[in-house]
Amino acid sequence: MNKQAERPNRPALCLHVPEPSARPGDAVDFSHVEIPAAGSVRRPDAGAAAAETHALVHSLVRVLDDEGKAVGPWDPKLDPETLRRILRDMMLVRVYDDRMYRAQRQGKTSFYMKCTGEEAIAIAGAHALDRDDMCFPTYRQQGLLVARDYPLVQMMCQVYSNRGDPLKGRQLPIMYASNHYGFFTISGNLATQFPQAVGWAMASAIRGDSRIAAGYIGDGSTAEGDFHAACTFAGVYRAPVILNVVNNQWAISTFSGIAGAELTTFAARAVGYGIAGLRVDGNDALAVYAATRWAADRARANLGPTLIEFFTYRVEGHSTSDDPSVYRPQNAGAEWPLGDPIARLKQHLVGLGEWDDDRHKALLDSLDAEVRAAQKEAEKLGTLQSDPYLDIASMFEDVFEELPWHLKEQQAQALAEAKAKRR
Amino acid sequence: MNKQAERPNRPALCLHVPEPSARPGDAVDFSHVEIPAAGSVRRPDAGAAAAETHALVHSLVRVLDDEGKAVGPWDPKLDPETLRRILRDMMLVRVYDDRMYRAQRQGKTSFYMKCTGEEAIAIAGAHALDRDDMCFPTYRQQGLLVARDYPLVQMMCQVYSNRGDPLKGRQLPIMYASNHYGFFTISGNLATQFPQAVGWAMASAIRGDSRIAAGYIGDGSTAEGDFHAACTFAGVYRAPVILNVVNNQWAISTFSGIAGAELTTFAARAVGYGIAGLRVDGNDALAVYAATRWAADRARANLGPTLIEFFTYRVEGHSTSDDPSVYRPQNAGAEWPLGDPIARLKQHLVGLGEWDDDRHKALLDSLDAEVRAAQKEAEKLGTLQSDPYLDIASMFEDVFEELPWHLKEQQAQALAEAKAKRR
Amino acid sequence: MSVMNMIQALNSAHHVMMERDPACLVLGEDIGYFGGVFRVTEGLQKKFGKERAFDSPISENGIVAIAIGMAAYGLRPVAEIQFADYIYPGFDQIVSEAAKMRYRSAGEWHLPMVIRTPYGGGIFGGQTHSQSPEALFTHIAGIKTVIPSNPYDAKGLLIAAIEDNDPVIFFEPKRIYNGPFDGFYERPVTPWAKHPAAEVPDGHYTVPLGKAAVVREGDAITILAYGTMVHVALATAVAEGVDAEVIDLRTLVPVDIETIEESVKKTGRCLIVHEATRTSGFGAELAALVQERCFYHLEAPVTRVTGWDTPYPHSMEWAYFPGPVRLGLALRKALED
Amino acid sequence: MSVMNMIQALNSAHHVMMERDPACLVLGEDIGYFGGVFRVTEGLQKKFGKERAFDSPISENGIVAIAIGMAAYGLRPVAEIQFADYIYPGFDQIVSEAAKMRYRSAGEWHLPMVIRTPYGGGIFGGQTHSQSPEALFTHIAGIKTVIPSNPYDAKGLLIAAIEDNDPVIFFEPKRIYNGPFDGFYERPVTPWAKHPAAEVPDGHYTVPLGKAAVVREGDAITILAYGTMVHVALATAVAEGVDAEVIDLRTLVPVDIETIEESVKKTGRCLIVHEATRTSGFGAELAALVQERCFYHLEAPVTRVTGWDTPYPHSMEWAYFPGPVRLGLALRKALED
Numbered sequence A, B: 001m002n003k004q005a006e007r008p009n010r011p012a013l014c015l016h017v018p019e020p021s022a023r024p025g026d027a028v029d030f031s032h033v034e035i036p037a038a039g040s041v042r043r044p045d046a047g048a049a050a051a052e053t054h055a056l057v058h059s060l061v062r063v064l065d066d067e068g069k070a071v072g073p074w075d076p077k078l079d080p081e082t083l084r085r086i087l088r089d090m091m092l093v094r095v096y097d098d099r100m101y102r103a104q105r106q107g108k109t110s111f112y113m114k115c116t117g118e119e120a121i122a123i124a125g126a127h128a129l130d131r132d133d134m135c136f137p138t139y140r141q142q143g144l145l146v147a148r149d150y151p152l153v154q155m156m157c158q159v160y161s162n163r164g165d166p167l168k169g170r171q172l173p174i175m176y177a178s179n180h181y182g183f184f185t186i187s188g189n190l191a192t193q194f195p196q197a198v199g200w201a202m203a204s205a206i207r208g209d210s211r212i213a214a215g216y217i218g219d220g221s222t223a224e225g226d227f228h229a230a231c232t233f234a235g236v237y238r239a240p241v242i243l244n245v246v247n248n249q250w251a252i253s254t255f256s257g258i259a260g261a262e263l264t265t266f267a268a269r270a271v272g273y274g275i276a277g278l279r280v281d282g283n284d285a286l287a288v289y290a291a292t293r294w295a296a297d298r299a300r301a302n303l304g305p306t307l308i309e310f311f312t313y314r315v316e317g318h319s320t321s322d323d324p325s326v327y328r329p330q331n332a333g334a335e336w337p338l339g340d341p342i343a344r345l346k347q348h349l350v351g352l353g354e355w356d357d358d359r360h361k362a363l364l365d366s367l368d369a370e371v372r373a374a375q376k377e378a379e380k381l382g383t384l385q386s387d388p389y390l391d392i393a394s395m396f397e398d399v400f401e402e403l404p405w406h407l408k409e410q411q412a413q414a415l416a417e418a419k420a421k422r423r
Numbered sequence C, D: 001m002s003v004m005n006m007i008q009a010l011n012s013a014h015h016v017m018m019e020r021d022p023a024c025l026v027l028g029e030d031i032g033y034f035g036g037v038f039r040v041t042e043g044l045q046k047k048f049g050k051e052r053a054f055d056s057p058i059s060e061n062g063i064v065a066i067a068i069g070m071a072a073y074g075l076r077p078v079a080e081i082q083f084a085d086y087i088y089p090g091f092d093q094i095v096s097e098a099a100k101m102r103y104r105s106a107g108e109w110h111l112p113m114v115i116r117t118p119y120g121g122g123i124f125g126g127q128t129h130s131q132s133p134e135a136l137f138t139h140i141a142g143i144k145t146v147i148p149s150n151p152y153d154a155k156g157l158l159i160a161a162i163e164d165n166d167p168v169i170f171f172e173p174k175r176i177y178n179g180p181f182d183g184f185y186e187r188p189v190t191p192w193a194k195h196p197a198a199e200v201p202d203g204h205y206t207v208p209l210g211k212a213a214v215v216r217e218g219d220a221i222t223i224l225a226y227g228t229m230v231h232v233a234l235a236t237a238v239a240e241g242v243d244a245e246v247i248d249l250r251t252l253v254p255v256d257i258e259t260i261e262e263s264v265k266k267t268g269r270c271l272i273v274h275e276a277t278r279t280s281g282f283g284a285e286l287a288a289l290v291q292e293r294c295f296y297h298l299e300a301p302v303t304r305v306t307g308w309d310t311p312y313p314h315s316m317e318w319a320y321f322p323g324p325v326r327l328g329l330a331l332r333k334a335l336e337d
């Protein structure tokens, strides 16, 4: 097999396998992370040629500086109302995540996933989009629903797979879906939504509509062929879509180096496709807002897609099934140099004199109360543990618009089986 | 569906569908093709950082100038012997293609594909590689076999699916395979070989071998997910592989704009992955040789993959099933500004005083005779039309190492059926 | 009414639907200006514009995903996969996404989309231009699988598929695009013109999904077939002088179980023929269904006549293809049993 | 000898083979430092180094293609697909490439590679962590499909699969990784420790591919099962007090037809059980084979007990799972017929 022996003149090859900067037991090490100063990155006109953005893909669009001041050309200059709304939404998602996480730990449901530390990406992004633009999220953009006022009770009912579950107990918790709220049905199969977002955007363009699409994908999932299809079709047909890569640097136990992060940034993929690309501080709500709006304006002007890498960090475990302490240092998240999106926006508002600790505390308490109340409501309709969604006839619906003969037969059989079980 | 009516403030979107510069009836138009002067492109050291090559991906590595002189830093300075060998191999492939094309037209086989105008890519490439490096070709690199002295008769027997077919009549014509000649079995499924080449290269590295792999893919096929997998894995593990994109600007009837060529070059994909990239005049045998050797040296030094775009033009139809005059101007190939690889290398050798028209004519005649002789030999073993490979028992072999019961039963049934047919 | 071959009939279905429904559009490799390698989409770009008939990059995965996104928006995309042998890169989007969209979203989204693709051998296309992968899709809940066997059905079924509100995989037997091939490959091919089913209405009509057609009545044995094999079955019944009832399934899922049951209970024997590899082919499902539902009427085991469990070999195509000889031998045996 | 659960047995198979054969290596998502989401590859990277046990990018397509390239070079890669539900992006490389490499190259290349993947429900994983796609692979000529039902077989079959010179898809019933689940989900789960098949040799041994096991002898009816369903079948036979012969297929392709035929000819009745969706599931092939080969011995139709033709619903998992009640009702009916 190995011909090396026959060719001593040739040096032996070896395989490189990327390894994260720190493993359990090691000190957390973010020394490799380059962080340009807030405000230092140029802001091309939204009508600029895609190539003009390619100088930016190795940098980082940041608006909030270390003192929480908004600086530089990317400052979206939002009014205090909007800023407070974004802050409130981020806080609400975090409170919601904590409650649902606890509910899972209490055995009330099978599974849960938090977005701790990544709240700004979905929340500020949603506020920068039009209410009726269509989002194609992953399981870490629950913030989109919150930002668009989707009822908390319904979210919880989905998580509980209970009688009130709008998805009829069919989907794993957190796999929400709502056409009306512009939140595409989440798939358990990674990356598939990314080219679907492009198809939706192409359809909107074909119909002379003005709604755009926003796709989301994780750093690890960019390795799937779907990512390539999305970027290829979006570029070729100038689809009005925003291609968001949420780089939280981990894919379950696998660090982003295995997805290529040792070689270049995810934003740099845009250069390869010749489309616009931005790399953004994902923990800076103002930067997220500004970049999203820039890309949305560009898409609406028929100038095509923008690939945005949101640089962030997965502070918690991948899901309730995961314990990150076995593959990375304990609470690495706390030391993430780009900080916490909520704390940073709060600091900014306080600096503006538009917010203070008391109001923050009060808001947190009311959000907590709101979430607890919603949970009570939801649990009245059951939990996976107590009484889950159980309508056996419904199990056969929506496979097709109408039940064909074989599903009718199986439905009858399932109902008979249920009767037999009760005996 | 369309919400446009509700949002008059928003401009209507529209879809962009790329269109080639000329269609049948139009004058051929290559005015959009930018051709830097030969010798004008920098040559980074083979040990340079990948990023150093990224400035080159929008240019074009060229060695032979319009007078056929070899100029600039990429001149591989080959001895006349090697140059004549490359010329001879390119001429042989072209003669071979013409004979086999005619054989198909005569009904002697079902299908054929030429590589007219693209001969330099496989031939010069093969000579720049070690004899035992493994190539993962598409159906347009028959030149690799010729450069490695694979018997013409066997190639023809494969094309004829006759008694002498090394592939036992199983494969469509031109889908050659030979482990000994480092020519991986060609797949009818586009792009699949590209990540396989990376896997082979990773295996070679894992074993401390020194053989590298060279993958080939067409411009159109770069849109497949396999291309993305190949680039991703090759970059992440620094696989010793050369990723060759043969951009002949057409994919059957579809021009390269539909694969993204309006947006950037195929070489630019390398920037997106953070790997080394080169863009090369594919009709310039010296440039092909130099770039391939550069990438091979790099791979052997454990510096990882290089993505090379060979810019060329598909002079003939896609295959014997295709008539290009229905979707592009008549003989556009003749006007391709980068000329013909054989004529250009010939001019170079003549300029060196190492070649002349008489020798050229004599060589052509002898190659023609060689091919005709080989064809006679091959046809003694039959053609698809006259007597094809017909060994019904063999149809069931090589599905697995050994025949399981169901294939033994089916084999017996097939033999009985054959007997019945003869009756 | 016009006389059409299957390509013309399929082309006509596109013209009719794109005329009627502005939401209907087509995409795929080489289907735009060129009109498709088999010319099925000829003239659509010229007539309806590039936005509704365009070439796609070579990414079956992308083609299907884009069609899904378009259908989720509310359009009715018809995507062409150039050969069924190349549908696999799109398999995940079909199986994990298209098939499950209505279910997993509890009806928030549904996907009125069609994936058309030529399948089957008999054209010396070798192992990657001859495959019959239909069975794979019949195993996936949420997809309908349709296979026409003549121009009239091809147009009517394609229109029905486009109007259907669920994803449909539409397999086109490429061997009979231009004429009804009966498996006697040494004989000259007859064009569709001579066949009654080549009389095709110019306008809109549908052939309902889920309904089979009894194309030949008989009492001795029931032959279940679809696509090219319908013609092979008919020719073999004649050649063998067997009073066989031949059923053209037309839709595999949902299959027309009533028509099948009725026939088998009448004849007491059943033979299934398909070109796909034998093991776990759709013939297995049909055999299982028939013996489950007609067991006490069966006088002999349900027989399968299929392609072999090997790839489709280029030079031995006719030794692979389940032609009249294989079918004839099986028929005789099934009647003796 | 040690007492092992299925995960430990599979892990042991890897250790044994990587020890014996330097060409053997593993790759997949999260299988390196972390040891896999189900811990099957635990300790391999530490012991054999990153070059022989490494995390892959999230690209099932890439994972399979890379394994193919490595096998073509001459290594023996074992690729893990994290859940069978995620194997579809790699379907093209498996079907068009791995399955056909030996054939299309006339033996110039062959691929000694294994693709391991956990399948099946019963863990409240919802519709994308519960699928049983084995039937799809049984339709593809050139692939072997293996499914163990206990620790002893798991290790022996995996070693046999790794040593096999053709591509093997190795499905692991994740519901019984830690204990033999019999379908009575209200009862406490028993660990493997109490099960005889948990006695596993520490070293090298094989369980041959293509050989089924008669796990319970009986005369009244033959039950064909594999994976988790073997335990459901055994428990149901006991619960119903039926003298059923239970056969654990272990390998689906090539299936052990002799053992099946012998048993059915003895019992005269046959029931097939699998968790996968019913239509065109592997049960269809088994039913077709049994009635083709044992028709005159059958006293009743071959019965299929399967998952429904729907996705696997999260909250109604036990209404989907073919448990003792569904199997019991079918058993009684099959015996009455």
Ligand SMILES: Cc1ncc(C[n+]2csc(CCOP(=O)(O)OP(=O)(O)O)c2C)c(N)n1
Binding pocket: A138, A140, A188, A189, A190, A217, A218, A219, A220, A221, A222, A246, A248, A250, A251, A252, A314, A318, D029, D058, D082, D086, D089
């Ligand atoms: C096609 C597919 N492969 C594998 C998985 C298993 N899986 C679920 S989440 C995950 C990691 C995803 O990481 P990333 O894309 O970075 O998203 P993040 O979880 O960090 O938000 C994996 C491998 C899956 N769900 N789908």
Ligand SMILES: Cc1ncc(C[n+]2csc(CCOP(=O)(O)OP(=O)(O)O)c2C)c(N)n1
Binding pocket: B138, B140, B188, B189, B190, B217, B218, B219, B220, B221, B222, B246, B248, B250, B251, B252, B314, B318, C029, C058, C082, C086, C089
């Ligand atoms: C997966 C797959 N999809 C589609 C095809 C049909 N097909 C064969 S060649 C071809 C065009 C390929 O163009 P390109 O990659 O540019 O290579 P070229 O023919 O120009 O050398 C197509 C679409 C195929 N063989 N495989």
Ligand SMILES: [Mg+2]
Binding pocket: A218, A219, A220, A246, A247, A248, A249, A250, A251, A252, A314
């Ligand atoms: Mg991540």
Ligand SMILES: [Mg+2]
Binding pocket: B218, B219, B220, B246, B247, B248, B249, B250, B251, B252, B314
């Ligand atoms: Mg091309």
